[in-house]
Amino acid sequence: MKTIAYIAIVVSAVSLIVGIISKLTLTPIAIVPGGLEAQALLGFANTCLLIAITFILLGLLKSKE
Numbered sequence: 627m628k629t630i631a632y633i634a635i636v637v638s639a640v641s642l643i644v645g646i647i648s649k650l651t652l653t654p655i656a657i658v659p660g661g662l663e664a665q666a667l668l669g670f671a672n673t674c675l676l677i678a679i680t681f682i683l684l685g686l687l688k689s690k691e
Contacts, residue, residue, distance in 0.1 A: 627688075631681040638674035641667050 644655055645667030654661025 627681045627685040631678045631685070634674045634678035634681070638671045638678065641671040641674065645671060 644657075645664045648655045648662070648667060649664035654663045655667065
């Protein structure tokens with residue numbers, strides 16, 4: 627579980643940095659054909675952080691049992 631949480635945190639950090647760069651330059655990032663706008667990247671970073679928090683809390687709950 628910790629591994630999934632760490633992966634989600636790293637993916638979130640990368641997505642957050644790319645989203646901020648996209649927002650500052652006002653251009654979509656060409657990861658996929660047509661590009662991804664900053665709002666999509668920042669929303670993905672938000673989702674990854676929520677997944678990481680969920681797995682960390684789940685790990686804490688299982689360790690207490």
